[in-house]
Amino acid sequence: MQSWNEHCLETQQRLTACSQCDLLLQEVDLAQHHDAHCVRCGAVLYRSARVRLDWMIAFAAGSAVLFLVSNFFPIPSLEKQGIHNTATLTKTALSLYDQGQPLVAALILATIILIPAFDICAMLYLLLPLRYGRLLPGMPMIFRMRLAACSWSMMEVFMLGVLVTLIKLSDVAKIVPGISLWAFAGLVILFSAINASFSVRDFWIWVNLIRCAERDHPNGQPA
Numbered sequence: 001m002q003s004w005n006e007h008c009l010e011t012q013q014r015l016t017a018c019s020q021c022d023l024l025l026q027e028v029d030l031a032q033h034h035d036a037h038c039v040r041c042g043a044v045l046y047r048s049a050r051v052r053l054d055w056m057i058a059f060a061a062g063s064a065v066l067f068l069v070s071n072f073f074p075i076p077s078l079e080k081q082g083i084h085n086t087a088t089l090t091k092t093a094l095s096l097y098d099q100g101q102p103l104v105a106a107l108i109l110a111t112i113i114l115i116p117a118f119d120i121c122a123m124l125y126l127l128l129p130l131r132y133g134r135l136l137p138g139m140p141m142i143f144r145m146r147l148a149a150c151s152w153s154m155m156e157v158f159m160l161g162v163l164v165t166l167i168k169l170s171d172v173a174k175i176v177p178g179i180s181l182w183a184f185a186g187l188v189i190l191f192s193a194i195n196a197s198f199s200v201r202d203f204w205i206w207v208n209l210i211r212c213a214e215r216d217h218p219n220g221q222p223a
């Protein structure tokens with residue numbers, strides 16, 4: 001795969017515009033953990049790939065597993081005077097709806113469940129085909145939708161709120177953290193890793209390499 005990638009890169013001129021002074025420059029390949037700076041104003045133009053595609057897929061697949069665990073098991077169990085109560089993420093949103101808080105319930109449902117679920121599915125949809133040298137239909141639209149949606153993911157805020165609530169409730173009831181709570185904490189960490197390592201530039205370079213390969217070898221990948 002490396003040979004046709006290099007061939008493809010050599011046949012193209014990758015240009016980038018400085019975000020600060022609009023100077024148009026030709027991109028050069030960087031060593032790992034290096035940055036390219038504008039020759040006119042010194043602003044950072046782009047960075048070399050921080051992680052490999054395989055790592056990104058592993059982060060997304062791990063997030064999918066933790067997301068399922070965090071949604072199907074109770075977050076905490078509360079015990080007081082023999083009364084045992086548990087709650088899942090979905091049940092939490094439904095409880096708020098039953099208590100006359102439909103807007104808060106909808107916000108929790110959207111920012112804690114629906115948007116993270118879409119984010120994980122979008123990451124797998126975008127990255128897995130790249131791993132096998134394929135492009136699926138609608139990738140640019142899914143990519144833009146993911147960029148717009150991921151800013152609405154509020155899992156870190158929710159996690160902080162849950163921890164504060166559990167600490168306050170620990171004075172009046174026995175709190176037993178469920179497997180979902182640990183899974184959710186792991187999910188927050190993995191999402192942070194994804195957002196820190198996902199590079200828009202790297203993604204489109206990978207897409208461009210495959211497009212180039214498909215154009216040069218329409219009948220399949222060369223040996």
Ligand SMILES: [Zn+2]
Pocket residue numbers: 018019020021022023038039040041042043
């Ligand atoms: Zn500049």
